[in-house]
Amino acid sequence: MPIERIAILGTGLIGASVGLALRSHGFAGKIAGWDPHTTELTIALDRGGIDSTAGDPIAAARESDVAVLCGPVFTIMDWLDRLAPVLKPGQLVTDVGSVKNALVERARGHYNLADSAGFLPGHPMAGKEVSGAANADADLFDGAAWLFTETAESLSMHPASRAIANEWREWTHRFNCRVLDLDAKRHDVLCAWVSHLPQFVSTALSALLQDELSTKDEVLPIGGRALREMTRLGASPYSMWRDVAHTNTEAIAASLLALEQRLTHLRENLKTPELREEFERANQFRFVPPSAKK
Numbered sequence: 001m002p003i004e005r006i007a008i009l010g011t012g013l014i015g016a017s018v019g020l021a022l023r024s025h026g027f028a029g030k031i032a033g034w035d036p037h038t039t040e041l042t043i044a045l046d047r048g049g050i051d052s053t054a055g056d057p058i059a060a061a062r063e064s065d066v067a068v069l070c071g072p073v074f075t076i077m078d079w080l081d082r083l084a085p086v087l088k089p090g091q092l093v094t095d096v097g098s099v100k101n102a103l104v105e106r107a108r109g110h111y112n113l114a115d116s117a118g119f120l121p122g123h124p125m126a127g128k129e130v131s132g133a134a135n136a137d138a139d140l141f142d143g144a145a146w147l148f149t150e151t152a153e154s155l156s157m158h159p160a161s162r163a164i165a166n167e168w169r170e171w172t173h174r175f176n177c178r179v180l181d182l183d184a185k186r187h188d189v190l191c192a193w194v195s196h197l198p199q200f201v202s203t204a205l206s207a208l209l210q211d212e213l214s215t216k217d218e219v220l221p222i223g224g225r226a227l228r229e230m231t232r233l234g235a236s237p238y239s240m241w242r243d244v245a246h247t248n249t250e251a252i253a254a255s256l257l258a259l260e261q262r263l264t265h266l267r268e269n270l271k272t273p274e275l276r277e278e279f280e281r282a283n284q285f286r287f288v289p290p291s292a293k294k
Helices: 013-024 038-047 057-062 073-083 101-107 159-174 184-212 216-222 225-235 238-247 249-268 273-283
Strands: 005-009 030-034 066-069 092-095 118-120 122-124 145-148 178-181
Touching (some): 005 013, 013 030, 101 184, 184 238
Parallel strands (some): 005 066, 145 178
């Protein structure tokens, strides 16, 4: 049976964008939404990210083929706990959380069993420094990686749930995503380097500049593209990144320590030939998203 009913729990930037992407790529079924903030829910409805609002999120998930959990990692953990007892084989829970091992462990023993719903852990590598359904975009995932961290348990989930999981994976392909599979622990290490570290660097730099140059009267006429790009992520919400820091602490701390050591090396070699060597090393690495390559 094809997916006919989807419940999106959390209709902020990512949740509303998922709904918009589904609609723009031809999903003809029903999309119900729930959010703890009624304003976000109303905006998502008005923009077409969902076509109905759910008064009871548990009931909405129970009546759906797929429940998409959107929000901070701890919120997704709570949903996994609450939904496990009420869902059944032939239903699927998936998520968009940016830390995966903690979620995989939370789901173990409660999902992907012979008499339970399936859990397909997922993570679209897409977003903005601003949040909320007002900033949602049907093309947000276009060209982005959508990561799945399947386990032995999820690969052997109930056949009816597996069929739904395979169809959900196909929808992410239709979003024009690069769909990749990773081990959950490896996912968290890689994301610490390529996603979490840049966020914390931008946060630290923005906070430092706020302390050192608290008046913007001087900064605004002088700052250019470099400052704009380096501080853009500093506007990201604490509520989301707190959960990332708490659930991927070891990998993030390791990347931050490595950066601290690199910065110390730069500071100590501002007048030595090693500064040139560091620039030459850096010039070898330039990230160009696959979607931007010609």
